Amino acid sequence: MGKVVVFTNVTLDGVMQAPARPDEDRRGGFEHGGWAAPYAAMQSREALASLPPIGGLLLGRRTYEDFYAVWPQRKDDPLSARLDNMQKYVASTTLSEPLPWINSTLLKGDAAQTVAGLKAQQEGDLMVLGSGQLIQSLMQHHLIDLYVLLIHPLVLGSGHRLFGDSGVSATLHLIDAKATPNGVVVATYQPA
Numbered sequence: 001m002g003k004v005v006v007f008t009n010v011t012l013d014g015v016m017q018a019p020a021r022p023d024e025d026r027r028g029g030f031e032h033g034g035w036a037a038p039y040a041a042m043q044s045r046e047a048l049a050s051l052p053p054i055g056g057l058l059l060g061r062r063t064y065e066d067f068y069a070v071w072p073q074r075k076d077d078p079l080s081a082r083l084d085n086m087q088k089y090v091a092s093t094t095l096s097e098p099l100p101w102i103n104s105t106l107l108k109g110d111a112a113q114t115v116a117g118l119k120a121q122q123e124g125d126l127m128v129l130g131s132g133q134l135i136q137s138l139m140q141h142h143l144i145d146l147y148v149l150l151i152h153p154l155v156l157g158s159g160h161r162l163f164g165d166s167g168v169s170a171t172l173h174l175i176d177a178k179a180t181p182n183g184v185v186v187a188t189y190q191p192a
Contacts, residue, residue, distance in 0.1 A: 002055055002122030003145035004115065006135055007047075008162065009036040011152050015159035016132055024066060025160075032156045041150040041184040050148050050176060050188050054086070055124015058115065060131035061092035067129075068101045089118060089126065091134050112141040119143065132160055139168045147172065147189040 009019040018024035019036035026033065041047055059067065067083065074080040088104040091111040099106055107114040115138060119126065128135060128144075138144050149162075163170075172189035179185050 002119050003052065003125045004058065004119055004128060004138060004143050005052060005054070005125050005146040005148060006128045006144055007042075007051060007148045007150075008128070008130060008135075009041065009150045009152060010162050011035065011154040011156050011159075013155045013157065014161035014163055015156045016130070016162045017159035019130075025062070027160070028158070030159050032159060035154055035156060036150070036152055039152055039180070039182050039184050041152065041180055041182075041186070044180045044184070044186070046178040046180050046186045047148070047150055047184075050178070050186050051127070052125050052146070054127045055122050056087035056089055056126050057083075058089050058118075058126040058128045058131070058134070059091070060134035061090065061095055062133075063130035064088065064090045064092070064095075064099075064101070064104070072101060089115075091115070091131075091137075112137050112143060115143055116141065132162060132164075135162065136164070136166045136168060139170060140166075142191065144191065147187075149187045149189065151185040151187055153183045 008016055010016050017030050018033035022033040024033045071080050071083045084102055089107055091107045097106050171192040173192045175190055176188040
């Protein structure tokens with residue numbers, strides 16, 4: 001049985017919106033896009049050492065479409081080939097098959113139920129990148145086994161937050177913490 005692992009960038013005030021690029025996600029008039037890029041924390045030795053072996057990606061529609069618009073075009077980046085070859089499971093009520101990115105599967109039906117079934121069948125772990133709405137849904141159904149949070153030394157004051165006002169609560173147990181040379185704390189939590 002695989003685990004569901006959330007691996008995401010957040011600010012000290014919990015913002016996870018548009019970490020990579022200025023134009024990534026301007027919903028709600030968000031003006032701080034690209035805030036995580038100068039830190040390159042996801043590629044850091046500390047972050048990568050905190051990850052279990054990954055058997056596939058679990059993505060929401062918005063993150064899937066954003067990744068598809070960027071990564072297949074970066075043929076000179078070794079991560080591009082890894083993402084192309086990795087199995088991608090997409091939770092969406094608006095997309096339809098066939099999905100355009102190779103090795104992509106649209107999850108049918110209720111996302112939480114489908115992920116629970118997928119998790120039981122998986123040998124490797126499923127990594128959730130971005131996908132804030134999907135994370136909220138998985139939290140409601142207690143389907144997240146591990147949170148690897150890359151906590152950046154920034155307070156943005158606005159933007160979509162990882163733990164927003166959805167009414168979902170969780171008690172987490174810190175199992176590991178490391179700092180990157182530029183001040184990002186890689187904190188690994190398990191639900192208590």
